[in-house]
Amino acid sequence: MKHRIDEAGVWNNNHIIEIVNLFKVYRGGVDVKALDNINLVIEEGEFLAIVGPSGSGKSTLLNMIGLLDTPTSGKILLKGIDITQISADERARLRNRELGFVFQYHHLLPEFTALENVMMPMLIAGVKKEEARATALQFLEDVGLGDRINSRPNQLSGGQNQRVAVARALANHPSVVIGDELTGNLDTKTSDLIYDLLRKLNKKINQTFILVTHDTELAEKTDRILRIVDGKLVCEMRREGDRFVSTEVCQTAEAE
Amino acid sequence: MNSRFELFVAMRHIKSRRRQTLLAVGAVTLAVAFTIISRASINGFEEVLLSIVFKMVPHVVISPKDGEDYIYLYRTLVESLQATSGVIAVSPMLISAATLSHEDGVQNVALCGTLPRELDRMSGIGSQSMLAGDLDSIQGGLRIVISKEVAEDLDLKLGDGLEASFPDAHSMNLVVCGIFDTGVEWDELAFVSLETAREFVGEGDVVTEIQVKLQDIYQADSLVARIRSQGYRADSWQRLFPEILRTIRLESVSNSLIMSLILIISAFGIANVMNMLVLEKTGEIGMLMSMGASSRQVLRLFLLESGILGLSGGLLGCLLGYVSSLYLNSLNLAFSSPAGQTINLPFLIGLQDLAAYLTFALILSLAAGLYPARRASRLDPIEAMRS
Ligand SMILES: Nc1ncnc2c1ncn2[C@@H]1O[C@H](COP(=O)(O)OP(=O)(O)OP(=O)(O)O)[C@@H](O)[C@H]1O
Ligand SMILES: [Mg+2]
Numbered sequence: 281m282k283h284r285i286d287e288a289g290v291w292n293n294n295h296i297i298e299i300v301n302l303f304k305v306y307r308g309g310v311d312v313k314a315l316d317n318i319n320l321v322i323e324e325g326e327f328l329a330i331v332g333p334s335g336s337g338k339s340t341l342l343n344m345i346g347l348l349d350t351p352t353s354g355k356i357l358l359k360g361i362d363i364t365q366i367s368a369d370e371r372a373r374l375r376n377r378e379l380g381f382v383f384q385y386h387h388l389l390p391e392f393t394a395l396e397n398v399m400m401p402m403l404i405a406g407v408k409k410e411e412a413r414a415t416a417l418q419f420l421e422d423v424g425l426g427d428r429i430n431s432r433p434n435q436l437s438g439g440q441n442q443r444v445a446v447a448r449a450l451a452n453h454p455s456v457v458i459g460d461e462l463t464g465n466l467d468t469k470t471s472d473l474i475y476d477l478l479r480k481l482n483k484k485i486n487q488t489f490i491l492v493t494h495d496t497e498l499a500e501k502t503d504r505i506l507r508i509v510d511g512k513l514v515c516e517m518r519r520e521g522d523r524f525v526s527t528e529v530c531q532t533a534e535a536e
Numbered sequence: 537m538n539s540r541f542e543l544f545v546a547m548r549h550i551k552s553r554r555r556q557t558l559l560a561v562g563a564v565t566l567a568v569a570f571t572i573i574s575r576a577s578i579n580g581f582e583e584v585l586l587s588i589v590f591k592m593v594p595h596v597v598i599s600p601k602d603g604e605d606y607i608y609l610y611r612t613l614v615e616s617l618q619a620t621s622g623v624i625a626v627s628p629m630l631i632s633a634a635t636l637s638h639e640d641g642v643q644n645v646a647l648c649g650t651l652p653r654e655l656d657r658m659s660g661i662g663s664q665s666m667l668a669g670d671l672d673s674i675q676g677g678l679r680i681v682i683s684k685e686v687a688e689d690l691d692l693k694l695g696d697g698l699e700a701s702f703p704d705a706h707s708m709n710l711v712v713c714g715i716f717d718t719g720v721e722w723d724e725l726a727f728v729s730l731e732t733a734r735e736f737v738g739e740g741d742v743v744t745e746i747q748v749k750l751q752d753i754y755q756a757d758s759l760v761a762r763i764r765s766q767g768y769r770a771d772s773w774q775r776l777f778p779e780i781l782r783t784i785r786l787e788s789v790s791n792s793l794i795m796s797l798i799l800i801i802s803a804f805g806i807a808n809v810m811n812m813l814v815l816e817k818t819g820e821i822g823m824l825m826s827m828g829a830s831s832r833q834v835l836r837l838f839l840l841e842s843g844i845l846g847l848s849g850g851l852l853g854c855l856l857g858y859v860s861s862l863y864l865n866s867l868n869l870a871f872s873s874p875a876g877q878t879i880n881l882p883f884l885i886g887l888q889d890l891a892a893y894l895t896f897a898l899i900l901s902l903a904a905g906l907y908p909a910r911r912a913s914r915l916d917p918i919e920a921m922r923s
Contacts, residue, residue: 348826348918369830376828387823387921391552401827403541448827 295357296456296488297322297345302354304340304511314340315351316511324455325486327479329499332508338492339384339460341508345490346381346458347371359455376405380449384460384492387445388433394420394444395429401452412451419447422477424470439465446474450481457481459491463498475501500524542833545824546841549813556809557845563805564849565856568897571795572857573864575889578791580865580882582784586753592659592718593777594627594747595756599769606630606742607768617748620759625657625749630733630742632705636682636726638698641690645682645726647700649733649743650674658749661716661727668694669714674729681714681727705736799893799900802849807904810842814908821912822920831913838909839902846901850894857893861885 297320304315314337322328330338343349344356347363356363358374366374375381380401388397395416402412420429423443433441442465449457457478463471475498481487491502499505505524507515517524550557600607607613610628617626630649635642652671656662662671671681680700682692692698692712701707710728734740750756756772763770774781814821821834829837865883 343918346826348921369832372825372828372830372833374828375826379828381826383826383921387819387826389820389823391548400541400824403544404824404827404829404833406540409540409544452828 294323295321296324296326296359298355298357299345300355300357302341302344302356303352304337304344304349305352313511315344318354318511318513320506320513322488322490324488325482327482327489327503328491329502329505330490330492330508331494331496331499331505336508337511338508340511342381342458342460342490342492345456346379347375348381376401376452378455380452380454380457382442382445382449382457382459382462384464388441388448390433393430393432394425394436394440394447397433397444398448398451401448405452416447416451419450420444423447424473437465439467439470442466443470443474446477453485454487456488456490459489459493461492461494463493463495468497471495471498541829542837542840546837546844549817549841550844553813556812560806560809560842560845561849561852563802564846564897564901565852567798567802568850568853568893569856569860571798571893572854572885572889573860573883574791574795575893576857576861576864576883576885577881578787579884579886579889582787583882583884584879585784586780590753590773592661593773593780594658595750595753595773596748596759596763597771597776598746598748598763599771600744601767602769606739606744607746608742610743610746611741613746613766613768617746622751622755623748623759624751625654625747627651627654627658627747627749628730628743629745629747630730630737630739631744632702632733632737634700634702634705634726634736636680636686636690636698636700638690638692638696643686643689645686645724647680647733647736648725648727649730649736650727651730652727655727658747659718661718665716665718667715667717669712671714671716671727673713674727674732676713677729677732678708678710679713679728679732680710681716682712683725684715684717686724686726687712687715700736702736706738708732708736796896799896802897803846803900803904806842806845806849806901807908809845810838810905810908813841814838814912817912818915818920818923821915822917822923825915825917826921834915835909835913838912839905842901842905842909843898846898846904847894849901850897853897854890854894858885858890 299318299320302315302318303313306312306314318341330341332338340349344351347358351364354364358378361374363371363374389400392400395413398416398419399409399412402415403409407415417426417429420426423446425440425443425447428436428440433444436444442462446459446462449459463474466474478489479501482489489502491498493499503519505517506513516527518527598607598613614626614628617623627650632647633644634647635644637643652662652674656671667684669681673679674681680698686692690698694712694715696712697709698712699707699709710732728736730743734742748759750759753773756774760770760772824834825831861883868880870880
């Protein structure tokens, strides 16, 4: 892994993700500026929420961070590696080892059971089946689905599938977990269960979480909230004890 | 290479898409089975062809050393050949051109001095092709066995006399003691005893050629090499009768072409199923890629899948084809030969044929899967997931 020197000239390998002047323009009949000059640093072990109105570019940003889409211009550094410059194979490897993704729509493989779906990232990584099975079983129990491991996605409810997807994103012990509305279909109790699980992992193995959510209650449990409007990062709030403090970015945005 | 993941997903596709799997495997099974049955009949036909022809022709013909007209020490050579394993018959011959005349008719023939027992073992003429008289009686001296055609041309019957003559030869009167008909055009041959032939050409105890028949016709080349090393000229049946080999090869080539075509068509079945699969699974391929499956893994997954389909079809086809060939063989299907005999057509299939077609089916199915697999491996994860 590359160690980088930040602006202050200090060694800093704490920045797990660094986004510099990121633009994404969807070209079509009309050009849509989905991301408009995003600059963002995420530190290892952060528990972060991204909020914003529908169509503001939240999923687009997550897709960029998740190595699923490529920016129109700008840079994304993951653990110091510029992911816009690396080969497709290397991107696949990073997706598999460093990232866990929960999509806005759960996206499970319909022909495989819940257990097999959770095993899949590990199998891709070449983990032995028995080992993958044991890990998958543990995560499914953690999300409260220990009794449904052999059900297929079409035999599970929306919320249950979402929890399978969470277990799958966690399965390979990625350094960054990206969730797009991962509690969208869950009741408060299950939502709390998932939050507690993620928080526990965050504390225990310093996993970084980036969650897009419309759920203010969930957002307020995180350490930092980013607000995106029209593809621009307009507001950033950091937790200080029990309160959130708006940063300058936010105040300038609000002042405009 | 670790392909557990690819195998896992490929097997699940195969199991959960029964109808398409059945279609792809079925197409290959039928094509391979059909190909094998037809190969078996061609093999059988070749066998029949070879056995008919090889009953009559020598497999190796030995001629005098360079610059000599005769094989002088032929008895030693015959003895050593007879002691060679795999040799069925050794027939020394003293052959000379001769003009046969009877009343107003004349006919040129190759007058062959021969040992009737050996000649019979060589060609079956004595025991199977005699219309009248018998071959052995030429041993009585001054007797001749002629073909049906010569008998008709010269208006000869059993017991009639004829005159054999040739420039530089001693003319002699011979009595017809046998007439043969082999069904093929051997009309220019006439047989006499070795002694009679010697008298005709005015030579001592010599022959002009020695014909050899072998248990295994493909042993001919090695025997030829051995004889040549002793200074004699020798040729194998492949050299002597190139048209036999050509017929068999031609048959094989055109047959192989048709069979390959059938197998290729069946491979389109796999290509079609794989194409549908990739179309149907585009979203899921995107998902796998988003979980970190590399394009190489996706390529391998789909190649593996078409390989498995092809291999299962190939194995089932081999089984079906083999069992069918055994069954057809047991029916003893008959057809008539050009010479009018009824011959059973055997169905013969060897392990090497099965292995060859299995390999061919596998390679073809991999080739058929290549295009869809490449397309799958080049999908963009996010685009694919949107579909
Ligand atoms: N493939 C695409 N082609 C064209 N435009 C796109 C594409 N994907 C997204 N967009 C546009 O980019 C903008 C941002 O979309 P995005 O999906 O990131 O929004 P979002 O913040 O996730 O919204 P939501 O909260 O509704 O999920 C939207 O205007 C959307 O229409
Ligand atoms: Mg979205």
